[in-house]
Amino acid sequence: MEDAAIYARQYFSQAAQLGHTEGRIHYIRTLIEGVGGDKAFDQAEAEIDALVTAQKEDGSISLLSTIGELYIELGDVEKACAWFEGLTPPELDVIKFEYARFLLTHKHDEVTYQQVFTWLNEWVLDWDLGALELLGQMYEKGLGRPRDKSTASMYYQLAAHYYYPDAIQSERRIASVMSQADKQITADVLVEYRTKHPITPEQQELLDYTSASYLLAREGVTQAETEECIRIFTKYLEEGFGAGLDELIDILYKQKRDSECALWLDVRRFLCVKSMSLFSPCYQKSQQWREIFGRLDNEEIKAIHGQSKRIAEKVDKNLMGRFNNLFFDALEQADKDKEQNKEVKQ
DSSP: OHHHHHHHHHHHHHHHHTTOHHHHHHHHHHHHHTTTSOOOHHHHHHHHHHHHHHHHHHOOTTHHHHHHHHHHHHTOHHHHHHHHHTSOHHHHHHTHHHHHHHHHHHOOSHHHHHHHHHHHHHHGGGTOHHHHHHHHHHHHHTSSSOOOHHHHHHHHHHHHTTTOHHHHHHHHHHHTTOOHHHHHHHHHHHHHHHHHSOOOHHHHHHHHHHHHHHHHTSTTOOHHHHHHHHHHHHHHHHTTOOTTHHHHHHHHHHTTOHHHHHHHHHHHHHHHHSTTOSOOOOHHHHHHHHHHHTTSOHHHHHHHHHHHHHHHHHHHHHHHHHHHHHHHHHHHHHHHHHHHHHHHHO
């Protein structure tokens, strides 16, 4: 095992030298944790700085929160704070949840607490599960709020209902120290909250998909629960949400449901060749496609190709319709912002 760790560190080092982003991230963590060699904080910091340079050059969104996390792992909260605060508003909007969690964990002042509280209350209007869980933390720990176990438990339960992992753990923890009277208060405020904040059909669709994703990540999922997740992912895809496709394929692949898995793998293949598609080729999925289609006869393959093409066209049409709506909404909002800025200057 020790030799394997040494080799891994060497390979990650070589990947970093070649400019491979994921390799550099892994290399940084081996340096910080002392995997495959001594801990080397100065070198780790230099590698993080190289990531910062790369991010500024290519504008990679995926690195925005990762860089902050790596500074925290390095133990340099000051640099992490400087990194987050140096991001532009559009960049911060992409990682708003990670930034809010960072502020609650590392900046302990009333102004910060109030700012985060305001953000979270905006996000929970869309039933953001992470925001619900963080609000629970604020009430449980008294972060800019009066300590209130019942209110904290309410927020945890709202998120835990949709299998949000952090909320499930938090709810179990706080329930173990609550009195029966506190639990009754929670039950009452929970009913009141749901009455005041009804879930729209669009929000329910997203919550169904999200809860299915979290549910499948849990241990001991029943076959009935799996079937329900498959139903949700299928419906979600057909209505133009692309995020569930790979998860649906993985479920069917693990259950050795070759015909169904082949159908959705073929849908993915069609979507990958669409010039405007939001799907990208994936080596693992290509391997699965070859493996499963190799077990099917010609008649099955012919039927699947015809069906998958029809589904892919429908998914792509709805997906791009949603994408275009978001794009034009963003343009409209940008125009409004410009007008507001003009008025302020005048």
